[in-house]
Amino acid sequence: MRLQYALTMNDPKSPDAAAMQSVSSTATSGLTRTDILTALGYLQSKEGAGLALMYAKYAKDSGEFKRAVKAAATEAQVLAIKVVSKGRDRKHAVIAQSLARLAVLEYCRTAxxxxxxxxxxxxxxxxxxxxxxxxxxxxxxxxxxxxxxxxxxxxxxxVPASRVYRAIVTLAPELAEHTYYRHWRPVYDSLLAWCYTQEDRAEAGYVKLTRREAA
Ligand SMILES: [Zn+2]
Incomplete structure (x- = not known):
């Protein structure tokens, strides 16, 4: 069972949770519910950002969404320092924080x-x-x-690039369009890529853990 489905087992509100427990997905993988929950607990400490992102995306968990945005914002601050070498000020921090939130929102979309x-x-x-x-x-x-x-x-x-720009410019009205596209758009793209990398790492960690338990 892939991690994105395993996550919903942990969430009693999920419409999938009941179904997940009755179908043979755990049986075919040779894993018990306890095995899966143990693996999730371990991942929480090792791949916390990836797990928070995936809970936000696949289980639509609002608390985990906040946790994911917080982790993305830390990443955004690191990336922003490269953009604005003169140092950080409040305005830059606001832009970085907003880009983190928008990137996590884009990552969290599903069909x-x-x-x-x-x-x-x-x-x-x-x-x-x-x-x-x-x-x-x-x-x-x-x-x-x-x-x-x-x-x-x-x-x-x-998500159209212009929509992200419009959202940012409402918070930083003096931010020129060319400055945004030259300096901040690459930060946004990196943040979105970071989200997918975190998911891949969590997924890979989960596969490794459950393979060991199933063996
Ligand atoms: Zn298509």
């Missing part, structure tokens, strides 16, 4: 987030006329599609 679904329907794949023309009659649906270029397979419409 059921209103307005987030890509034109491919959220599947991340689109029908390919060439593949269809060449395919044998018994081809599987997967063999007739290719990854969607628009969302690069995520199924989610990217």
């Amino acid at each position: 059921d987030t209103p307005g987030a679904k890509c034109r491919c329907g959220g599947t991340g794949r689109i029908a390919d006329a060439e593949l269809i023309a060449r395919a044998p009659k018994d081809a599987k649906p997967d063999e007739l599609t290719r990854p969607c270029e628009r969302c690069r397979g995520t199924g989610l419409r990217p």
